Amino acid sequence: MTIASVIVDVPAKQTDRPFDYLIPNHLTGIITPGIRVVVPFGPRKVQGFVTALKTESDFEKLKELIEPMDLTPILNQELLQLGEWLTKETLCYKISAYQVMLPAALKAKYEKKLKLSDEVSVEKLSDEIQAAFENRLIISWEEAVKLGCLSLLQKEVVNGSIEIIYEVKERVKKKKLKHVFSPLTKDQLAMEKEQLPVQAAKQKAVIDFFLQEEAPIELRKLLSEMGVASSTIKGLVQKGILSQKEMEVYRDPYEERRFTSTEPLPLTEDQQKVITPILASIEEKRNRNFLLYGVTGSGKTEIYLQSIQLVLQKGKEAIVLVPEISLTPQMVKRFKGRFGDQVAVLHSGLSAGEKYDEWRKIQRKEVKVVVGARSAIFAPFENLGIIIIDEEHETSYKQEDSPRYHARDVAIERASTHHCPVVLGSATPSLESFARAQKGVYSLLSMPNRMNNQALPGVEIIDMREELREGNRSMFSRVLLEKIEDRLKKKEQIVLFLNKRGHSSFVMCRDCGFVVNCPNCDISLTYHRANQQMKCHYCGHEAQVPNNCPECNSEHIRYFGTGTQKVEEELAKILPEAKVIRMDVDTTSRKGSHEKLLDQFQEGHADILLGTQMIAKGLDFPNITLVGVLSADTMLHLPDFRSSEKTFQLLTQVSGRAGRHEKEGEVVIQTYTPQHYSIELAGEQDYDKFYEREMMVRKIHKYPPFYYISLITVSHEELLKTVSVTEKITAYIGSRLSKEAICLGPVASPIPRINNRYRYQCLIKYKREPDLGLALKKMLDYYQKETASGGLQISVDVNPYILM
DNA sequence: AGCACGCCGACT
DNA sequence: GTCGGCGTGCTC
Secondary structure, three states: OEEEEEEEEEOOHHHHOOOEOOOOOHHOOOOOOEEEEEEEEEEEEEEEEEEEEEEEOOOOEEEEOOOOOOOOOOOOOHHHHHHHHHHHHHHOOOHHHHOOOOOOOOEEEEEEEEEEOOOOOHHHOHHHHHHHHHHOOOOEEHHHHHHHHHHHHHHHHOOOOEEEEEEEEOOOOOOEEEEEEOOOHHHHHHHHHHHOOOOOHHHHHHHHHHOOOOOOEEEEEEEHHHOOHHHHHHHHHOOOOEEEEEOOOOOOOOOOOOOOOOOOOOOOOOHHHHHHHHHHHOOOOOOOOEEEOHHHHHOOHHHHHHHHHHHOOOOOEEEEOOOOOOHHHHHHHHHHHHHHEEEEHHHHHHHHHHHHHHHHHHHHOOOEEEEEEEEHHHHHHHHEEEEEEOOOHHHHEOOOOOOOOOHHHHHHHHHHOOOOOOEEEEOOOHHHHHHHHOOOOOOOEOOOOOOOHHOOOOOOEEEEHHHHHHHOOOOOOHHHHHHHHHHHHHEEEEEEEEEOOOOEEEEEEOOOOOOOOOOOOEEEEEEEEEOOOEOOOOOEEEEEOOOOOOOOOOOOOOOOOOOHHHHHHHHHHHHOOOEEEEEOOOOOOOOOHHHHHHHHHOOEEEEEEEHHHHHHOOOOOOOOOEEEEOOOOOOOOOOOHHHHHHHHHHHHHHOOOOOOOOOEEEEEEEOOOOHHHHHHHHHHOHHHHHHHHHHHHHHHHHOOOOOOOEEEEEEEHHHHHHHHHHHHHHHHHOOOOOOOOOOEEEEEEEEEEOEEEEEEEEEEEEEOOOOHHHHHHHHHOOHHHHOOOOEEEEEEOOOOOOOO
């Protein structure tokens, strides 16, 4: 085994295959599949993943690999194979598949430098070059570019006076801190203590500490714990009694936090019924996929916790996926509370270094449970006993850029190799999953009752058109206002939910209806209050708000759309006595602010919690008795076949926030389309009826779960080119599919232009097309040249969640 | 993705 | 004649 097959870190069609390298003698045995290596690739050096070892290669002139970047494989055999599965499933590059499974900190960083050759005499070089190097031997490529003498330098490279050095570096360093320990034995220490002068009390105290504690301790901790100055330690170090060394520590985002430990709760009858088959499947080491359908407040989390408990007893590991976990600190509390430091947490709120450290705890088998967002599904456990996906219907489990994977699919794939169960939990399962449960692909487990049998909150739907007709032009209906005032009087808490998506504040002329659009993208600009500017969310273009309408010159040009800030202002006007906490992107961007705001609300420092999507989930406070949805229909009119489903799910989730404890809850939903079935049925909290209704719509329109869909998006600077390529692709793919498949296109994308590039798409609906993957690959191959040069972009999304 | 190689236009 | 534009093809 002297040759290594390596997937290099070059995400391109032509390099999406293994390259072979000779393993230098001194590295034989060290280089194994799954470790990262630095390899020469053309004139430069790149990172690569060793995928296999072999004794022969078809290629004759093999180069030697340069060095390993790991001592032990960073991807185990299972993950290497999972990478191949991902590549096939999502049509992504192998390198992208491997990188997505690892924390971003492990992605290589490349540096390019210029170095004066050893034998060159500096005096002979031109003044400009001498000036560029200013008595140094090495300058960075960026510096050279800034100086603008590239052509001169290029010449020197050709004649050998200057070398180009390529370096591959790690992105994040392991965090190291000064630690103190004693190199002496206890007897020696005791003797040293005797010899210290009487007045060296502090030093003696420190020695006492080390007489008890042998392990090295962080210098900082020692100082604060003993209440001594750093000079005290320094003195001991100088005498040779203590030593210092740099030692690796984990960045622990929850370091300062204490989690009150909890015991398993007695289960309700419902819970007992659903947990039995899950536990059985763990016992039997049998792969089964469960859909745990339990209404809000039915106690799904306790099911997760007790299932994991059995997994841990069996010496196995568990993955728990939670949507954007930083948004539910309560969830972290529950897992850390039950399983303590056996839990690692992975979510987007952590820094790259923190994520890396949590990941290494998993890799080193220091933890048994990971709670995390989407990418935690790749946690490098080797002995999985269960995978749990909470809020299974959440769209954030689908990654929107390459590799466009769905965590649910990955979970099912991994669980089948580990022979363990998958539990998909939701109060409002996705139609896909519920349909699979109906067909028996998943085992359905239902919990139709809330714990303690509280009633689901009563829901009242308010027709805002009616309000308008009767002269109420405010954003609060009279009913809602009345109820708010009532709760304020009773000192109970209120959650107001604003679904801002759909139309956030845009700038519009009141006289002629002109809306300010982005000049590069066919989409309206969003008004940002912080800097009084309009910004495009797709290309970042910024512009001043005009004083007069560019169309009709009217002065009545204003921003529209009710943002949370606007609601807050209006609340302050009509209910000045109410204390409001606002939660949106602006108020929660700072680390930990999310949790702080929620804690404040929980402790009763405010009457009203006003927020966007982020408050729809996980809130579980006893004093909330009223939930108001200010406008239910904003997302209903998005060009997306799932918009009804999303609306229903969101409204149900929000409603579930009310009355989870002794006090009864009430929900008010304001809408302009009260007759829409997703709003009506959310009001009745009737998932089953909604499911039936929506399935009919999906069947008629040939959408999932009746059909699979794949989306091809083509973009190019020229409209004609974009259309003609999409046309050809549609025709080609259509010709290669069976008669049952439907190939729609070319149609303009819902956002027809982004960053001055036109966008057209082809939507494929199909039931069974085993050759579709091949056809798509051939198509991508055919356009390879044009896409490589950057003029043309073609993206393929198998099972897209966003059709834009 | 980079980078080298190569083949045509506008210049000292 | 040469400098440099970016099209084409290769990287073990």
